Amino acid sequence: MTDSSLWNADLAPTGPDQRTWAWYHYAALWVGMIVAVPGWMLAAGLVEQGMSAGQAAFTVLLGNVIVLVPLLLIGHAGARHGIPYAVLVRASFGTLGARLPALARALVACGWYGIQTWIGGEALLTLLGIFLGQDLRGTPLPLLGIGLGQLIAFAVFWALQLFFVRKGLTTIRRLETWTAPVKILVCIALVWWAVDAAGGFGPIFSAPSAFVPGGAKEGQFWSVFWPALTAMIGYWATLALNIPDFTRFARSQRDQVLGQSIGLPPMMGLIALASVITTSATVVIYGGAIWDPVALSGKLAGPFVLLGLIVISVDTISCNIAANLVSSAYDFSSLWPAKISYRTGGMITAVIGVLIMPWKLLESTHGYIFTWLGGYSALLGPIAGIMIADYWLVRRTRIDVDALYRADGRYAYRGGWNPAALIAFAGGVLPNLPGFLHIAAPERFGWIGEPWTSIFMWAWFVGLFVALAIYAALMRAKADA
Numbered sequence: 001m002t003d004s005s006l007w008n009a010d011l012a013p014t015g016p017d018q019r020t021w022a023w024y025h026y027a028a029l030w031v032g033m034i035v036a037v038p039g040w041m042l043a044a045g046l047v048e049q050g051m052s053a054g055q056a057a058f059t060v061l062l063g064n065v066i067v068l069v070p071l072l073l074i075g076h077a078g079a080r081h082g083i084p085y086a087v088l089v090r091a092s093f094g095t096l097g098a099r100l101p102a103l104a105r106a107l108v109a110c111g112w113y114g115i116q117t118w119i120g121g122e123a124l125l126t127l128l129g130i131f132l133g134q135d136l137r138g139t140p141l142p143l144l145g146i147g148l149g150q151l152i153a154f155a156v157f158w159a160l161q162l163f164f165v166r167k168g169l170t171t172i173r174r175l176e177t178w179t180a181p182v183k184i185l186v187c188i189a190l191v192w193w194a195v196d197a198a199g200g201f202g203p204i205f206s207a208p209s210a211f212v213p214g215g216a217k218e219g220q221f222w223s224v225f226w227p228a229l230t231a232m233i234g235y236w237a238t239l240a241l242n243i244p245d246f247t248r249f250a251r252s253q254r255d256q257v258l259g260q261s262i263g264l265p266p267m268m269g270l271i272a273l274a275s276v277i278t279t280s281a282t283v284v285i286y287g288g289a290i291w292d293p294v295a296l297s298g299k300l301a302g303p304f305v306l307l308g309l310i311v312i313s314v315d316t317i318s319c320n321i322a323a324n325l326v327s328s329a330y331d332f333s334s335l336w337p338a339k340i341s342y343r344t345g346g347m348i349t350a351v352i353g354v355l356i357m358p359w360k361l362l363e364s365t366h367g368y369i370f371t372w373l374g375g376y377s378a379l380l381g382p383i384a385g386i387m388i389a390d391y392w393l394v395r396r397t398r399i400d401v402d403a404l405y406r407a408d409g410r411y412a413y414r415g416g417w418n419p420a421a422l423i424a425f426a427g428g429v430l431p432n433l434p435g436f437l438h439i440a441a442p443e444r445f446g447w448i449g450e451p452w453t454s455i456f457m458w459a460w461f462v463g464l465f466v467a468l469a470i471y472a473a474l475m476r477a478k479a480d481a
Helices: 023-034 037-048 053-081 099-132 148-160 169-198 201-205 221-242 253-263 265-286 293-297 303-335 342-355 365-394 419-440 452-457 459-480
Strands: none
Touching: 023 253, 023 265, 023 303, 037 053, 037 099, 037 221, 037 265, 037 293, 037 303, 053 221, 053 253, 053 265, 053 365, 099 148, 099 221, 099 303, 099 342, 099 365, 099 419, 148 303, 148 342, 169 265, 221 303, 221 365, 221 452, 221 459, 253 265, 265 293, 303 342, 365 419, 365 459, 419 452, 419 459, 452 459
């Protein structure tokens, strides 16, 4: 019998009538999430950090080929057992301990939700400012650091998304399926404009990186590449955990594997290429790299401004709901199933997304890529390692689903907590902590040096493999005892 503290209708396993997602739904879902402003800013930010167009595109593509592996491994559990991430993680962390990784994933999703909402608000404000012929941002307010116009635009866009908070996954699937082709066409049009305005591909790809001899960052390529690669993996490290929230609706394993394989690496490579072409073209056209597509749209003329900003707004809503709100809504619901529904969890996400002041995270490419993306990849990598070890190495994909909803079942461990998972999680996080402090607050932790700063360059890898090895060893020792 299920326990009311562990079960509600939103967390229950999906039935046959709910498993309707085909491979093209997953491909469209990924296109919808990839063709988004933050995704565009990944490769563009690397160009701004000194990489050439080819180096930036390759870094993004490699990171997404790597992260596809845990996406498919963890997604397998959702498709086979019909359970969301917040329930699946109970098998490894325990029925109560699962709240720790659920909360960690939820808070990261809240951060992303706030970032996307800020980007959408900026797009609306830019569009209105162009039509009125004036800057509507306003004088920065005390404490907040943004103008009154920016704050109002942020609030308006935040309110627009509440409609989808109340509609659920069916509406999200339809929105992504119908908007995905439009987003691709807009990206093609933007690249066409960039190449034409820059005088062809030659000036774009002939520009060397800043790391070549005589460049502004001569000899520093690898010190930028490794943390950048970790950040690229970290970008989807969130979805690598909660992908069961979507694969639980798959018609078959083939649908989720094929759809994700088609939708993620190829499309991420294409958007990275489009991004670096356009950003590199802005160096030729405007004399400096413009990595923010909202700012770039504001420099265009005529109907392109209207089209670009409308697409950015719709795109931001669809991506934000699918990539961020769904996961955090389930995660918050799992903390108190009897009182927090999926919709209530979505509202909690929306509120926290405001309180974190997301505009602070986007003040620079360094803060966005190396502090934000790199930092939370160090937190989520160990959770992915524990889940993969538990599902594939310890349980061999076999899970007692009923016991996941019982406080006295086999996944209760010690008072609802699995000590092996807690030890493995700590073991995966701690090696990356000194390096993160050095990156996030160099004025206070600048004294932290080698080997910690080098370890943090590999934060996601270190966290995942260390936690995986520790968890597998402890669970094997427990089984042999």
